[in-house]
Amino acid sequence: MSEAKRNIPPRYRGPFSHIFSGRAHTVVLRSLYALKTSAWYIVLSGFFEPLFYLLAFGLGVGKLIDGVTGPAGQPIAYAAFIAPALLATSAMNGAFYDSTWNVYFKMRFARLYEGMLATSLGPMDVALGEIVYALLRGLVYSTGFLIVMYAMGLVLSPWGFLAVPAALVIAFGFSACGMAVTSYLKNFQEMDWLNFVMLPMFLFSATLYPITVYPPAIQLLVKALPLWHGVELIRHLTIGPPGMAVLGHLAYYAVMIAVGLTFTTRRLTKLFMS
Amino acid sequence: MSSSSLEKKALSGAAVHFGERRSSKAGMFGAWYAAEHRLLTMRAFVSTIVATSIFNPLMYLFALGVGIGSYVDRGAGGALFGVSYLTFVGPALLASASINAVFEETSYPVMGGFKWTREFYAMHAAPLRPDQIASGVLIAAIIRSVFTVLVFWIMLRLFGTLPSPRAILVLPAAVLCGLGIGSVMAALAASLKDDDGWFAMINRMVIAPMFLFSGTFYPLEQMPVWIRWIGWMSPLWHAADFGRWAGFDHTVEPWLVIVHAAYLIALAGFGWFLAARQFARRLEE
């Protein structure tokens, strides 16, 4: 028996073993190798975008606005109001961009997944590996942003540190759904239509101004948007107080993650294994 | 007629066109041929381009006008310069839409034209000069920008935020603003051998700060001096301030109006020159 065969470890045999080999971590490893070849300043630049928004809106627009309130109706500074929203938005954007444009490119142009799936990896290894890597990145960026929030005095609640795991939950939800959507897309034109969902999502999810601006009917519509749940989740944590509502928002994301993962693996199986 | 005589006829027909006449025509109209090619490519994306041009301004106008505006107008901002917040941000958003439209045509598509589709090499193998190819890309981008800006402008007029009789001047300022950024971008994209995340970085470190710190959402004077320089450098601030002067008679010193116009024209001209030079370097290397 040759050396490699002695070395091939026994494969995972639990549920989903036809699409999952238990080696999602090797897909993460591949991304870390890819990260090694990118320039540090480009990686670092990802951290600044939400910060610029915080400075511009917090300092600039903040001076023009007063009368903003927190989750419990307490008056707060405008910057403290938008900072958690920007954290949620940046978690969403990072995860969604990674799982749509990047995944689409790797799938259709670089043919990267084709190569991975020719090995004993299954589609679920690939999907999970990509998502876990996106979350690792999100962890670094959101930790950085939260540190800035602390430094600027924008974290008003003792539970504020939980904003980082909350941002990861948001990123997980959008990654899972983003990948599912991407696997159905056939060309870049279709990709462009995603912007028609993402821009209004950012602008209307009570990110830059309170939801009370809208008439009640529109408020209901906004409350159906995933980003709104993410923004509110983090606001409860950094501004306070974190009530039962937090559980509701988390449940929303649990559903998003489950639905996204189901469709992603189902679709990847069909695309690459049929 | 046998197939071979048909072939001969086709060949001799082409020969007539391939005389001096054809190459001198390329000498005069080469940039237009290149632009035509780009516009044909754009046609595949026409539905999203049109939809973006209509949809994005509406989204911003509602979010900023109705959302933030309702707070600003009754809060500390009062009515900025005696106009509503929506009126105030309108010309800046319009110029920014122009930047986005041009950027989309001069970033990835330019790098791709050298690296992926290699269409610029194909044009260069035909009798087009590198500067004509660069001009073609920019002309096509201008056409897209004009469309985007025009739609936005009409909407602002309908919202009543561009009441001045000279509001038409907002249009060329916005187009020039987009072209200024876009042409420099085209020059840069033409020198890139690999993406390596450069476009994402330019988006985050140049386009986004420019969008946020050019007096777009609040008067530039409100920022500390050490941030204001971003606005002074940024064509977006020049176009926005000019647009406010032209659109709703916001008071701007006459000399500053001239500076705004001169800056926008100069940057566009410089960028265009730079793009033509980089295209030539890349194609003739």
Added chain:
Amino acid sequence: MNNNDEIMIRAEALTKKYGEFTAVDGINFSVKKGESFGLLGPNGAGKSTTMRMIAAVSKRSGGELTILGKDPDRDGPDIRAHLGVVPQTDNLDTEIKVKDNLYVYGRYFGLPGKFLREKSRDLLEFAQLTEKADAKVDTLSGGMKRRLTIARALINEPDILLLDEPTTGLDPQARHILWDRLFRLKEEGVTQVITTHYMDEAEQLCDRLIVIDQGKIMAEGSPAELIQRYSSREVAELRFGSDRNATAADKLADLGDRMEILPDRILIYADNGEAVLEAVASRGFKPLTSLVRRSSLEDVFLRLTGRSLVE
């Protein structure tokens, strides 16, 4: 040597349908251990589809397929663990270095890092890429990329190496280097399945092959057997110019065993090609160019399908 009779792949009435379209139409074949087995046919014949089914990434629509004694529908990942796949289009990871392409790919099989570092070094040597170990994939030439893809396919010491159009698009020198590497693997006893539409490649690399057209097997055998069975020993190729080939062919039809009229030339099949040329000259015909060559698989294909291979 009874080990060499071990069947690595067995296909029976193997079928693949995409909706109404039948890409592979009930083919039978088997591949023995250590054999170089070829799938020959024009573009769209069903070669790559067959290959994807053997690679256990495409489900069959009908028939039986056994790879390494297992059913790909049930044991896909287990089978893939012992295959090396060289796809038609290189799908190397351009974001990571040349040597990391081997290392990371090996990790997908769950192989340990220490083993992989040594193995990658050996494979880079084998692929003549040692000096490019730290280079970016984008900087490699077409031939180098192809060799890296092959090296990558060998990282798990596969029982079967699948090569889909291994040399399409390469220059002659790069092709010969690659053929040399593949021949060495064959000498080491690696079972290979190769698809190609190049006759010379099939003759160089394959012990045995099947000719496929429109999803069906047209013939099976070794290259020499197929030539013997479906063609004459030699071929005379004559060109009279596009307008005159057909008229000349009418008057020369009785020469040789068989004649094929192509748009640009006439092929006359005979045991003695020189004799055919003399006969043509004695009838007063002066071809623009003429040559005599040995029969090749191209002729076999022409005979079997009435079409030339590269269209």
